[in-house]
Amino acid sequence: MDAKDTPAHHTGEVTLRNRIVQAATAITSTNGWSSVTMGLLAETIGVSRQTIYNEIGSKHQLAEEVVFTELQHFLALVDGAFQSHPDDLVAALRTACRDVLVRSAESPLIHAIVSTSHGARHELLPLLTTQSATLIDTAKSVLQNRISPMTRPLAEKELATATDVLVRTILSHVMQPSASPDETADNMAWLARQLLA
Template sequence: MMPAARDLLLDAAYAALTRRPWYAVRMVDVAAAAGVSRQTLHNEFGTKDGLARALVEREAAAFLAGVDRALAGGSDPHPRLTALVEWIAAAARDNALVKALLTGCWDAWLPRVEQAAAQPDAAGDRGDGRSLSPAGVLAQVRDRAVAALSAPGTAEPDVVDLAGTCELVVRLGLSCVAAPPGEHGAGDLVRAVLRRCRPDRAGHRG
């Protein structure tokens, strides 16, 4: 199946952003790269600000889908939380828009998007209606982690405050975005923290 015009346009806009700053990206060039008319571009997004908004929302949705994948494997919560932190660090390293969403640092190269609530797409799964600010994105990641680790079939997380532990882990992931851990990877850091969350099982590697 051929991608829809909207997806083609967003792909073209993202590709353009990897080559030049957003202020230098022209709507006519995005339309040409996507193989559609400029009118189609305007029909989909209205203005360049609308295109920027949609592009950031799509990257936010893809990041959150990766969060869900990281949390999906196995029943032991510790490897899943470790995978979550590793995903946060990798996604921010590989995608400047994701890094900006997580840190709030939007440099001149990137489109600046107001931090209003993201609008859900037709399937209802883009943005969760939450703010695109770092606090809003963090809350979504934390809540998804809590939901995943509370699901039937998941082992008891061995912590008194699951929500607090998930928030601590997510904030650890954000610290790895702001200051990459270097020799000790994100996974090693979160494993050390999680061992301390269940001191009665300090020898467990998770």
């Protein structure tokens, strides 16, 4: 996905696009992504199918919108963690990791994405795995901007590498948890301390 095609999530206004994405998210969370059709979305929102196509484009573009809208919720948790710990990088990262993992564990959408049922594995999952470059780049940019003023002096390449490791590790735990959110957050805090503190 080119930069010009990256879904926009900078407005709090409930636009038609927002309503379409919210409806698609709700249907996916309940019945799986394969249940999402332009016709069902049109019926749910009260507009024509052509209006859905005109606003969103293809179903693949809708999938990107759904995933990137969910990403914004996670990035808001990261921002909140750093605002809560403005002078403690490791504590901020630990809180961010824990909050992200708690939300992912409770998210019906994430559960639907990683589930092998409803055909979700074949359509939404790649956006978090094999086709996740844009998602990872977005998360890395946000995290790196937060980390940079708080860490010891690092070359730009070193900071980018450390951020890449943190983002990919957290994403792997979102997709396949191996411990409780608290335990994983403690492990991530240790890793951040080695890399950055």
